[in-house]
Amino acid sequence: MTAFRYEAARSDGGLVRGLLEATSEPAAAAVLSARGLYPILVESSPLPDTRYPFGFGRPSRRSQATVFQSLAAFVEAGVPLERALLATQRVASASLREGLGRVAQRVREGSSLGAALAAQGVFSAVTIGLVRSGERGVGLGASLAQAAAQLEREAETDARVRAALTYPTLLAVVGSGAIALIVLFVIPRFAALLSDLGQTLPTATRVLLALSAGARTYGLVLGAVGVALVAIAARAMGEHRAAWHAWLLRLPVVGALRLALASARASRTLGALLGSGTPALAALEIAREAAGDAAVATRIAAARSRVAEGQGLTAALEATSALTSSALQLAAIGEGSGRLPTLLAKAAELDDAEAERRLKTLVSLLEPGMILLFAGLVAFVAAALLQAVYALRP
Secondary structure, eight states: EEEHHHHHHHHSSSSEEEEEOOOOOOOHHHHHHHTEEEEEEEEEEEEEOOOSGGTTTTTOHHHHHHHHHHHHHHTTTOOOHHHHHHHHHSOOOOOHHHHHHHHHHHTTTOOOOOHHHHHHOSHHHHHHHHHHHHHIIIIIIHHHHHHHHHHHHHHHHHHHHHHHHHHHHHHHHHHHHHHHIIIIIHHHHHHHHHHHHTOOOOOHHHHHHHHHHHHHHHHHHHHHHHHHHHHHHHHHHHHHHHHHHHHHHTTTHHHHHHHHHHHHHHHHHHHHHHHHHHHHHHHHHHHHHHOOHHHHHHHHHEEEEHHHHTHHHHHHHHTTOOOOOOOOHHHHHHHHHHHHHHHHHHHHHHHHHHHHHHHHHHHHHHHHHHEEEEEEEEHHHHHHHHHHHOOOOO
């Protein structure tokens, strides 16, 4: 038995959400129909994947894209799905081979590919949604190829973000290491030399020596307290994730960057799913999970409720400010012209470009700030030591 999350409509038009156990999606839908409900969304709800704590060891998006590219090629060539899965194991990364074997076993037992992938807890909701849309009649081979292209685009976005943050991260590590070396090793030797002279030291030198002694004496304690405070703060942010992300969205530069990234993910997901024939309510639910920002996800959920009540998709997204203004404008044009999936994909590209531009702006402000900070610390140390040297009396 597998747990399924469902959303269904009552005869009076009200919505019902919950969980139930069944052997398959059709069986779960049949249970809901027997209860007098009209299923809108039925999807497996796997337990959280504990094989990858904090994301370490999780297969990369590029390795997942390789798997779906291989599956798409085999399926479009007419190879049975189970054989395609077993053949794809040979080109999959080590972290995915075992999971593909379990997927093949589930398919052999009669499970759909989408349900088997969802049960692994590795693949994203967007990927699984595309596969399910293919199984519902739009073509499994085409949906697998679309999932691979989606994963490739996400991998490229992640790579650009990492590349932009590489230099600031390296600067922070090297600068912190240099300051630690000076405070823990250089200054103590200088302090021993000055203490032997028995002369009164300048104020700046005394402050520097006191800070160095404090770091050496209480460094471990302060480090432990810092780690504890970070852990407490991380837990608090996790418990109030939506409020924390909403506050970040209000920041001048960071907020626009986060909104652009989340809007790009949601727009691309909506475009891909709507283009593959997925119903709007199901596509919005998957886009909510794919946004990557709890505050934006809340806005998309509110938009989904409006769509369920009969409001248009673009109007609902605009009323909740779920996407950027440029994405909303393109979505409105697309909805009016019947090209909504295409223009949502274009909106995602524009949001990605805007996010990259804002990220470069943020990094361009961060790098000089870090350089000035570390230069100021080194200048203070040098000035304090030089004052002590010049104050020496013969």
